[in-house]
Amino acid sequence: MSNATLDGAPIAIGAAYEHSARVLAKARFPLVAGLGTDVAGARAAILLAEKLRGAFDHLASDELLADVEAMRSFGMFTTTANEARLRADVALFVGPGLTERWPALLERLALGKPAHYHRNTPRKAIWLGPKRSEGKIQGLEVETIAAAPETLPALVASIRARVGGRPIALEGAQAKRADAIAETLKAARFGVAIWSASSIDGLAVEALQGLLTDLNLTTRFSGLPLGARSGAAGVGQIAGWMTGFPPRTGFGRGYPEHDPWRFDAQRLVESGEADAALWISAYDGEPPRWSRKDLPLVTLGPKGASAEHGLFIEVGRPGESHDSLELAQEVSSFVLRQATKPDAAPSVADVIKAIDAHISENAKC
Amino acid sequence: MLTCLRGGRVIDPATGTDAIGDIYFEAGRIVAKPDGGAPVETIDVSGHIVMAGAIDIHSHIAGGNVNTARLLLPEKHRAIRARLEGTPLSTAKWSTYEIGRLYAQMGFTTVVEPAMAPHQSLQTHLELAETPLLDTGALTILGNDDFLLEMLRDGESQTAINDYVARTVDATKSLGLKCINPGGVAGFKENMRVFGLEDVVPFYGVSSKQIFQALQRATQAVGIHHPLHLHMNNLGIAGNIDTALATIDASQGLPLHLAHVQFYAYGKEGKNGFSSAGAAFAEKVNANENVSIDVGQVMFSETVTVSADVLKQYNSLTGANPKKGAIFDGDANGGGIVPYAYQISNYYNAVQWAAGLELFLLVKDPAQVFFTTDHPNGGPFTTYPELFALLMSADLRAQMMARLPADVLEQTTLPSIKREYTLYEIAQMSRSGAAKLFGFTDRGTLKVGAVADIAVYKDQRDKAGMFRKAAHVFKNGERIVKDGEVSHYVTGRRLHTRPSFDKAIEKRLDAYYDELYGLPRTIFDLPAAALPHHDAFAEVSCRS
Numbered sequence: 040m041s042n043a044t045l046d047g048a049p050i051a052i053g054a055a056y057e058h059s060a061r062v063l064a065k066a067r068f069p070l071v072a073g074l075g076t077d078v079a080g081a082r083a084a085i086l087l088a089e090k091l092r093g094a095f096d097h098l099a100s101d102e103l104l105a106d107v108e109a110m111r112s113f114g115m116f117t118t119t120a121n122e123a124r125l126r127a128d129v130a131l132f133v134g135p136g137l138t139e140r141w142p143a144l145l146e147r148l149a150l151g152k153p154a155h156y157h158r159n160t161p162r163k164a165i166w167l168g169p170k171r172s173e174g175k176i177q178g179l180e181v182e183t184i185a186a187a188p189e190t191l192p193a194l195v196a197s198i199r200a201r202v203g204g205r206p207i208a209l210e211g212a213q214a215k216r217a218d219a220i221a222e223t224l225k226a227a228r229f230g231v232a233i234w235s236a237s238s239i240d241g242l243a244v245e246a247l248q249g250l251l252t253d254l255n256l257t258t259r260f261s262g263l264p265l266g267a268r269s270g271a272a273g274v275g276q277i278a279g280w281m282t283g284f285p286p287r288t289g290f291g292r293g294y295p296e297h298d299p300w301r302f303d304a305q306r307l308v309e310s311g312e313a314d315a316a317l318w319i320s321a322y323d324g325e326p327p328r329w330s331r332k333d334l335p336l337v338t339l340g341p342k343g344a345s346a347e348h349g350l351f352i353e354v355g356r357p358g359e360s361h362d363s364l365e366l367a368q369e370v371s372s373f374v375l376r377q378a379t380k381p382d383a384a385p386s387v388a389d390v391i392k393a394i395d396a397h398i399s400e401n402a403k404c
Numbered sequence: 405m406l407t408c409l410r411g412g413r414v415i416d417p418a419t420g421t422d423a424i425g426d427i428y429f430e431a432g433r434i435v436a437k438p439d440g441g442a443p444v445e446t447i448d449v450s451g452h453i454v455m456a457g458a459i460d461i462h463s464h465i466a467g468g469n470v471n472t473a474r475l476l477l478p479e480k481h482r483a484i485r486a487r488l489e490g491t492p493l494s495t496a497k498w499s500t501y502e503i504g505r506l507y508a509q510m511g512f513t514t515v516v517e518p519a520m521a522p523h524q525s526l527q528t529h530l531e532l533a534e535t536p537l538l539d540t541g542a543l544t545i546l547g548n549d550d551f552l553l554e555m556l557r558d559g560e561s562q563t564a565i566n567d568y569v570a571r572t573v574d575a576t577k578s579l580g581l582k583c584i585n586p587g588g589v590a591g592f593k594e595n596m597r598v599f600g601l602e603d604v605v606p607f608y609g610v611s612s613k614q615i616f617q618a619l620q621r622a623t624q625a626v627g628i629h630h631p632l633h634l635h636m637n638n639l640g641i642a643g644n645i646d647t648a649l650a651t652i653d654a655s656q657g658l659p660l661h662l663a664h665v666q667f668y669a670y671g672k673e674g675k676n677g678f679s680s681a682g683a684a685f686a687e688k689v690n691a692n693e694n695v696s697i698d699v700g701q702v703m704f705s706e707t708v709t710v711s712a713d714v715l716k717q718y719n720s721l722t723g724a725n726p727k728k729g730a731i732f733d734g735d736a737n738g739g740g741i742v743p744y745a746y747q748i749s750n751y752y753n754a755v756q757w758a759a760g761l762e763l764f765l766l767v768k769d770p771a772q773v774f775f776t777t778d779h780p781n782g783g784p785f786t787t788y789p790e791l792f793a794l795l796m797s798a799d800l801r802a803q804m805m806a807r808l809p810a811d812v813l814e815q816t817t818l819p820s821i822k823r824e825y826t827l828y829e830i831a832q833m834s835r836s837g838a839a840k841l842f843g844f845t846d847r848g849t850l851k852v853g854a855v856a857d858i859a860v861y862k863d864q865r866d867k868a869g870m871f872r873k874a875a876h877v878f879k880n881g882e883r884i885v886k887d888g889e890v891s892h893y894v895t896g897r898r899l900h901t902r903p904s905f906d907k908a909i910e911k912r913l914d915a916y917y918d919e920l921y922g923l924p925r926t927i928f929d930l931p932a933a934a935l936p937h938h939d940a941f942a943e944v945s946c947r948s
Contacts, residue, residue: 112728114724116732118733118738119734121523125921149922259593276471279474280471281499283478293486294486364931370928371734372928
């Protein structure tokens with residue numbers, strides 16, 4: 040059973056697929072965006088973008104690419120939540136909203152309990168710039184440092200400088216505090232820094248990775264990034280093995296080109312370069328942020344979501360309506376999420392397959 | 405449809421064949437010459453070499469670390485040309501699709517990914533499932549994992565270790581075991597920066613040697629064909645030949661495969677304190693029939709090093725080119741991704757190049773030595789044709805040697821070696837020997853009943869050119885390459901072995917995961933049924 044609407048009015052599903060195929064195939068530069076979906080959905084979507092010689096982007100690419108950009112321009116230390124749980128004697132939380140991004144974070148790290156290794160060493164936790172409601176861990180005292188997100192890069196940089204014994208511009212209590220944090224971090228045996236690019240910017244991520252690089256000169260310290268919403272981290276991986284690049288990649292020349300500015304969905308739509316879009320948000324039904332209402336649009340979203348204009352096709356939520364493979368934050372690897380409330384709603388992959396059946400290979404060649 | 409490849413020079417070491425002849429195949433298998441009745445399709449391959457499809461025994465083509473390399477280095481793999489019809493993403497550089505296409509064009513039909521972390525096995529399988537044109541398999545990494553190290557610390561029986569090994573290989577659908585710097589990666593998490601064969605892992609009180617020996621015994625006991633595939637300690641360090649020789653001495657007379665050993669064939673001679681010990685290494689291999697090696701040849705090129713030896717990769721960061729890298733302290737192993745450029749004018753790189761060739765040329769039995777560049781660590785797999793050409797021509801090697809820094813030639817025996825590989829020996833190394841190493845009975849040969857994976861090369865003086873673009877490649881009897889171009893995709897199979905074990909180990913693992921991680925063990929299970937092409941698994945039987 041499937042539901043579809045065209046400009047708010049019900050349309051037969053077969054007609055919806057045909058209509059979608061027509062909209063996308065006749066576009067000069069179609070966009071496959073949102074990409075809030077699982078492995079099967081992302082694979083199908085990227086293959087469709089390639090066939091159409093369009094571009095693909097994820098709705099949380101700003102956050103995803105903040106981490107990717109720090110890695111590819113500087114380098115990156117990462118670990119898993121499991122290793123943090125088993126081994127971390129110092130946890131450095133960076134930025135606000137970490138427990139909103141991943142509600143199970145603190146339970147998973149279990150920092151209030153002794154680590155599997157160094158069982159008798161008490162753990163320490165420092166939180167730079169938490170939200171007011173954050174920064175409490177059961178069974179463990181947390182040293183919190185108030186800081187607005189925009190001041191985090193400088194704060195992290197000052198700690199990094201003190202780790203390296205370099206002078207800083209801060210004075211008095213602030214300088215003392217930077218020294219004390221630096222000493223705690225240097226004394227860690229296996230420290231883990233936890234951040235989310237959903238709440239700190241790329242500069243802060245790079246500053247943090249710089250700090251980790253210096254700490255590793257004498258001890259071990261790694262990082263645990265929290266992935267952005269709607270499966271962004273997983274889609275980044277899938278795009279990586281399929282095309283070599285993360286989202287914001289286009290196929291206009293018949294091969295993938297990656298450019299975070301050029302293939303930003305928002306920019307492509309607002310500038311008029313994209314002349315049709317397939318928008319996918321199967322987890323949350325999040326609407327696109329662009330303001331253009333005249334763009335020919337096909338939206339795939341869960342029950343309850345709806346598109347005011349264009350074609351809407353209802354899909355099941357991955358891991359709820361149907362079994363789904365996705366990158367799991369709790370283990371930093373791909374896992375199977377078994378359907379919790381199986382129903383007959385089609386998956387994103389099912390719908391794209393049905394649309395694709397109406398688009399010939401040579402449509403764009 | 406019955407097809408005949410007529411009049412080619414058939415080289416099939418598995419059957420001792422090197423003669424002009426015809427090869428028949430039908431329904432995906434090699435068949436005997438039929439009695440009467442003309443074949444439906446005859447392809448004239450006179451003037452061509454006909455071999456089984458090649459097998460790469462060690463190439464990092466899939467998994468989280470490989471994917472990190474893609475994302476780390478976008479500037480190293482910009483695509484430049486549109487793909488041909490019917491082959492989506494085949495020109496997307498470094499993609500799984502391009503890997504399939506480039507291997508197929510060289511006549512390769514089976515490739516083994518040698519480093520699959522148990523907790524990351526789903527990603528490896530997802531990538532392999534999306535690698536067209538090739539049959540693939542993987543090796544599962546153990547040796548830095550808490551469960552095994554605790555078993556060893558607690559002096560548990562070999563039987564218990566065997567069950568754990570067999571269960572892990574079965575559950576991750578692999579071809580056997582890989583062990584990477586045993587204990588050293590765990591040690592690095594406790595800030596050890598060097599870790600040798602006799603070094604002891606913090607918290608566990610077991611040495612690297614004890615770990616690999618226990619895994620070696622387990623591999624044999626449970627009937628896995630492929631010997632323990634060992635990435636030794638001290639990779640890349642001057643004087644590490646001592647580690648390699650001591651490792652062979654510790655091999656208990658049991659089968660052992662040593663990976664990318666060029667990276668361990670270093671002495672400390674010369675004014676730079678870095679010399680080739682390729683000759684000493686080869687001599688040791690010649691004296692130890694239980695040992696097989698792959699070389700990990702360095703080819704002068706820009707590349708990226710990808711390894712689960714996190715300790716070694718961290719130490720390599722200072723030499724990164726371009727200057728960046730990714731270090732992942734994962735569950736048990738993890739990985740380190742460090743870009744690097746091997747340069748012919750660099751003394752150390754030139755010694756590495758020479759040491760690798762010495763190993764190829766001085767190991768006497770071609771069934772004990774396998775070509776690899778440890779893709780992409782010594783160079784990309786696309787350099788294999790050049791490597792084969794170097795092995796087949798002393799002249800070509802001399803031309804290259806003339807371009808090396810002069811003092812390199814004082815630190816290697818390479819100039820004195822005149823041996824040239826024959827096509828038959830190349831086929832032994834890349835077909836029959838490779839099949840035997842994994843217990844493949846249906847490939848690496850053109851005998852009747854084998855899978856019709858066939859590579860046909862136009863015989864020519866330019867051996868690199870010959871191997872770079874196969875004239876025809878057949879996969880399961882279907883032509884996928886003509887004149888060096890892939891015509892369309894076919895889906896490959898994922899090869900794996902299924903050693904048996906006492907199911908009680910699963911109950912124990914359930915309790916262990918619950919206690920240690922607070923997670924159900926099943927979260928790491930490979931959900932084979934949910935994979936794309938999930939029906940494409942094929943079992944390689946265990947030794948009885």
